[in-house]
Amino acid sequence: MGKLLAEDTRRHHRSLILQHLFAEGPASRADLARATGLTRVTVSDLVGGLLADGLLSELGSPAESKVGKPPTLVGLLADAAHIVALDLSPADRMTGAVVNLFGQVKARAGVVLDGATGEEAVRLAVGLAQELREAAGAPVLGVGVGTPGVVDGRGVILDAHNLHWAGVDLTGILRRKLDLPVYVANDANTAVLAEYAFGGTTAADLMLLRIGIGVGAGLVVGGALVQGHAWAAGEIGHVVVDPEGVRCACGKTGCLETILSAPHLRGSDRPLASVGTVLGGVLAPVVAALNLHEVVLAGPPDLLDGELRLALDRCVRDRVMAASSADLVVRMSPLGDDVVLVGAAVLVLSGELGVS
Numbered sequence: 077m078g079k080l081l082a083e084d085t086r087r088h089h090r091s092l093i094l095q096h097l098f099a100e101g102p103a104s105r106a107d108l109a110r111a112t113g114l115t116r117v118t119v120s121d122l123v124g125g126l127l128a129d130g131l132l133s134e135l136g137s138p139a140e141s142k143v144g145k146p147p148t149l150v151g152l153l154a155d156a157a158h159i160v161a162l163d164l165s166p167a168d169r170m171t172g173a174v175v176n177l178f179g180q181v182k183a184r185a186g187v188v189l190d191g192a193t194g195e196e197a198v199r200l201a202v203g204l205a206q207e208l209r210e211a212a213g214a215p216v217l218g219v220g221v222g223t224p225g226v227v228d229g230r231g232v233i234l235d236a237h238n239l240h241w242a243g244v245d246l247t248g249i250l251r252r253k254l255d256l257p258v259y260v261a262n263d264a265n266t267a268v269l270a271e272y273a274f275g276g277t278t279a280a281d282l283m284l285l286r287i288g289i290g291v292g293a294g295l296v297v298g299g300a301l302v303q304g305h306a307w308a309a310g311e312i313g314h315v316v317v318d319p320e321g322v323r324c325a326c327g328k329t330g331c332l333e334t335i336l337s338a339p340h341l342r343g344s345d346r347p348l349a350s351v352g353t354v355l356g357g358v359l360a361p362v363v364a365a366l367n368l369h370e371v372v373l374a375g376p377p378d379l380l381d382g383e384l385r386l387a388l389d390r391c392v393r394d395r396v397m398a399a400s401s402a403d404l405v406v407r408m409s410p411l412g413d414d415v416v417l418v419g420a421a422v423l424v425l426s427g428e429l430g431v432s
């Protein structure tokens with residue numbers, strides 16, 4: 077019991093150090109002691125362990141140091157470990173990448189679905205993960221997966237209807253086949269984690285709206301992912317915006333997805349600005365209720381980053397009080413098509429190293 081607690085404490089302290097280096101970049105041992113509140117002795121001991129594990133390296137002294145013996149900086153090594161990341165959200169294929177500790181893509185692979193669903197689709201995902209593990213150029217820290225559908229806290233896919241998955245324990249299957257730590261989450265949730273960790277933002281309250289074949293959102297509030305009581309937080313694609321409109325795949329009529337998904341934006345003659353205004357009507361209460369700092373759009377820039385984004389921005393500001401909109405930013409994600417892959421890597425970084 078005592079030993080277990082000591083191990084837990086050590087693991088927690090280790091993640092405090094990694095978290096600081098991950099967020100702030102290289103630091104001296106004294107900086108780390110100040111930032112974490114740990115003693116110099118504890119920090120030196122933990123840094124020694126991390127250097128021995130190959131996760132950190134000594135980076136010499138900062139050039140501007142003029143007085144006294146300059147401190148030696150230590151920093152995370154980007155390629156000390158690699159992560160296998162899968163994005164199962166495209167309509168016709170599964171994509172994957174080897175991602176390093178800084179969220180950089182080192183290798184890619186993909187597989188065409190060719191109509192595969194159910195167990196056949198599970199086999200394709202396992203094969204893709206195995207292929208990427210072989211392609212990794214460093215020890216593999218774990219496997220992260222962003223999947224469409226609702227995923228529970230244990231990584232079981234409760235419902236992903238395009239893949240005909242219901243109650244599929246993809247986490248357990250991948251863990252058994254690859255013998256590595258595995259993390260599976262909804263694609264929009266992984267995307268917002270990518271934005272939070274690697275999107276260059278300082279916001280701790282943000283919503284990322286992912287627009288592709290469907291529409292989904294991920295929410296980080298107070299720096300934590302919001303999952304909801306039934307793991308379905310962010311499912312705003314099926315909020316009805318036009319009861320007289322088009323029948324949706326979910327069975328309802330006139331869902332947001334029926335006007336905002338990429339195929340509908342391309343196929344319809346509805347002006348993009350008017351879609352932006354409808355979206356603003358859906359998001360304004362969310363922005364007001366949660367006092368969000370950023371609304372981030374991820375999807376085809378030719379459709380989103382123009383009239384649609386501007387109308388969305390205008391509409392939200394028109395409909396909430398000044399205190400809610402004063403610092404609001406409505407922008408595109410800089411992570412492009414890799415947003416889910418990078419987010420899948422963040423799941424592993426967070427689960428295995430305690431950083432995000």
Ligand SMILES: [Zn+2]
Pocket residue numbers: 313314315324325326327328331333
């Ligand atoms: Zn619907």
